[in-house]
Each structure stands twice: as structure tokens, then as C-alpha cells.
Amino acid sequence: MSSITTIAIQEVKVLFRERVFFLLLGIFIVMTLVSLSIGLIATTTTTSIYNASVEFLQKSGANNIPSNPLSALPALTNFRNVIVYIFLIGSLLAIVMGHRSFIRERKSGVLSLLLTRPISPKTLFLGKMFGICLALLSIIGVTFAVSVVSSLLLPFQHLVLDDILRLFIFYALSFFYLLFFAVLGLLFAIKTRSESLALFIPVCIWVGISFVLPGLVSGQTPTALLNPVTMSQIAPAGTFFALMQQYLGPISIGWHYTSFSSQLLGNSLQAVQTNIGGILWENINKTATLLFAVVICLGLCFYLIRSYTVGEGDIYE
């Protein structure tokens, strides 16, 4: 077994014994089920209101009755709340996971022991990253499975193969979105000498990515972002928002994630009518920006681990 694998397995093993991991997993599963329930209840309620209206209109002698707007949307739409949960709660917990991954070893003094073993900083970095990826993949994988199985078990939630593929792409995208925040947590856990600062800085960045940038780019208030609204909103007319969208739009990864995800889960009629290939092609720039952000953070982490020296002023319990 290579040292990279040994470090990765240790990372997962330690994470599995910590509350943060199970908290993250539990929240994801509950979020998925809650989202599905809310979605189903909303759909059922709206449909029953529609049916009552149709009955009333028919009795009134109306001939031109519009079709149910929800019937055109896929069953996948019921998962739309998951986007918001991952966007807000998942990313925050991913920061904690990445932060713990390095702070734990700095505080306990284990890092000094690791750095005196015949392993290179590259091995240590790759081992840690593989461990974090494995942990995130297990959370995402379980959530994906819960989504599919719960949908198959519910009588009104009929998923077709295309829906499952969309759901799979959505969770794959979510994995990279969460990975970005986990790496951000890791980055500041390596860089800063203070444990609280190591958590405070990435949380500030999270606020910027989750609230400030999307707000500026879309012209929406942060409160509006909390709602599972259709993300293909048109920014209000005005020079300020037009400039913000032009210059900050390309780097707003939070905005990219929510808009791409809502298209995948078919939150609008237009998104439903576009096939998966079309959606992927349309969002290739957004995906590339997210991946670029992940790669930049990974590169910075690698650089910091390479130049990391254990010295006075380090964190100890």
C-alpha cells in the first residue's frame, strides 16, 4: 500500500470517528428527504387547487381551460430545495471538514510526526486530498442513492432514466462545489497560525460567494436566494447591476452552481425542454470556472504544504 493510500485511509478513518462527518451525512440525507416531501406536498397542493379550479370553471361553462403548469415539469423538480441546502449548509459544513482535516493534526502535534516520516509534502497533500474526496464522495453517493430510492418508493414520484442522469450530474456538480469549500477550509488551516482565524476567513469567503456575489450579479436580495426560485432571473435594468453582472458574473461560482443546478433539476419549462447535452454545453463556462477555482485552491494548498514548517507559535491544545 502506498503512503498516499495510507494517509487517505487514515483521513477517512478519523473523519468517520468524528461528529462532523455524521452531522454532514445526516443533514444531507434529511435535507434530501425534507426537500422531496416539501416538493411533493407543494405539487400535490397546487394540483388539487388546479383540479378544483378546473371543476369550478367547467361548471361555469368555461371552454378554454389552461393546462396544469406543473404537469410539464419533471418529478425531479421536487428536489429543487436540495440546491439551496447544499449551496448554503453543505458548503459551510464542507469548510469545517477541510478545516478539521489539518487543524486536528496541527493541534495534536501529529503533524510534526508526519513530517519526520520518509514521505514528501506531495504525498502528504495527495493523501489528504484523496481522503477528503473519498469522504465527500461517500456523503454525495449516499445522498444520491437516498434520492433515487426514495423517489422510486413514492407513488407520485416517477423518475425516468433521464431524470436519474440529471440527478447524477447535479450531485457530481455538488461534489465539486463542496470540494471547493473543503479545500478552502484546508487552505486557511495550513496558512493561519490561529485556529479561529483559520475558520473565520473561509466563512467570510463563503458569505461573499453565497450572498454578496450572487446578490450583486443577479440583483436579487440574499433573502430571495434562500427561496427555491427559478435561477434564470433577469437582472434589473440599471448600470450598476449591468456592470456587476459583466465583471463579477464570470467569477460568481455560487451563482453558477445554483443556476446550473436549477436547470438540471428542471425548475423552468425552458430547462425541461432542453436536453442534458444542451444544458451541459450551455453551462460549460460555469463548470470550467468552478473547476478552475478548485484547481487554484488545490495549487495554493500544495504550495503551502510544501513550504510548511513546524515552528514556535504553532497551534497546540
Next chain:
Amino acid sequence: MEENSKIIIETQSLTKKYDGAIALDNLDLQVKQGEIFGFLGHNGAGKTTTVNILTTLLAPTSGSATICGFDIMRENMQVKKCIGYLPENVKFYDNLTAFENLEYFAKLSGVQNPKEKISEVLEFIEFTGIENKKLGEFSKGMRQRIGIAQAIIHEPKVLFLDEPTSGLDPMGIKKLREVILKLKHEKQMTIFMNTHLLSEVAKVCTTIGVLNHGKLIYKETLENMLKRFSDENSLEDIYFAIGE
């Protein structure tokens, strides 16, 4: 006898500066194979900085050092293979068992049969029956013994101990002392020990080095030191006499 005179740790004008402040000032030091070298000094004298540099954790500002003939900067992987290290106050992974902790370090050190080796090492330090207990349940003394076990699991030639008896109760100190002496006599290990406990130095060390404000002000075998300062009443008096 010739084997014992082989130099295993050597530093030449080793210097470390932190933002202009000198932590280590042109340290020239030689430690022979099989010695238990007691590195004495007050708090902030530069003992931990020296160990951090020798264990490749910290780069020196200038000067050079070799361990087992390997340069600490250019050949740090070879240096890492021949050293074991126990820092002060190491806590390990609290949620994992003693075996899981030791297995991790054994694997990273390239030990072929970690399971057998862990049993062997725990038997050597007379600390068996605790393999499946979580480290979170361990006392400071017990953790320190696990620390020794992880440091010697790959049978290093040189063992660095940074204040190993710090915070231990008398029984913990006694047990640790026994392990250190056993390592010297049965494994012929060279031990470099940072400490400020003079009583411990007298009981285990063969050679003494005294560091004061980053400078090595005295180095002698324990035997010669006791002869030279025979007028002094205690080791403490000797320490202050050296300082003067």
C-alpha cells in the same frame, strides 16, 4: 569501541534566526553513536529549535548538519529514515485506538509487518494489553509511552526526544527512564534528549551539552563533568556554575 566513536550527529555553524532574533547561534556539535546526549538549557535557549532543525522540520538560516552521514537539507528523506522523534505534548488521534495510531506511523515508515512489529515494540517497552483502547482514555504517561513506541517502530538509529518527561508523574518518569536506558543497551540507539530536568540527565545521559541563548556553552561527558565540578554540591549548582 571504534563503532562507538563514530559521529552520528554533526552540526557546523548551525544558525537559526526568527525575524532577526537569533534562536541558534553557530552551533557546532558532535554526538557519537550509542550516546545518550542530554541537551540542557533554560526555556527559550534554542533546544527545540535545534531538534526541529535536526529532524528536518525547520530549515536553518545558515550552517549545516548531518545525521547518519546524510545532510539534513539535501538528503532529508534519508535522514527521516534513520531518525525517530517524540515531540513535547504530542496527543495523537484521540478517537483511534493505540494499535490504529501505531499502525499508521508504522506504515508511513515503511514497516513491512506492522501488526507483528507493534506487538514487538509494545512488549519491548512493557506496555501490552492496551492495543484496543482509544488514546482519548490514556493518561499523559501512557500517551508518552505510545509516543516512544511510534518513534522506535521503524528501528531508527537516532532517537530525538523533546522534553520527554514534561508533565509526567514520578512513576511515568521512572518508566520512561527505564525505556530510554533499555533502548541504549539493547538496541544501541543514539538518543538526543532535550530537557531541563537535571536529575534526569544524571540518571540516563552519557554526555551533556548546555545551550544558553542559542550558544553551546559547554559539552562534556557526564563522568568528566562530575569530576570537573566535584566541588559543587548538586547538579543544579554545576548547571549554574557552567552558566557563569
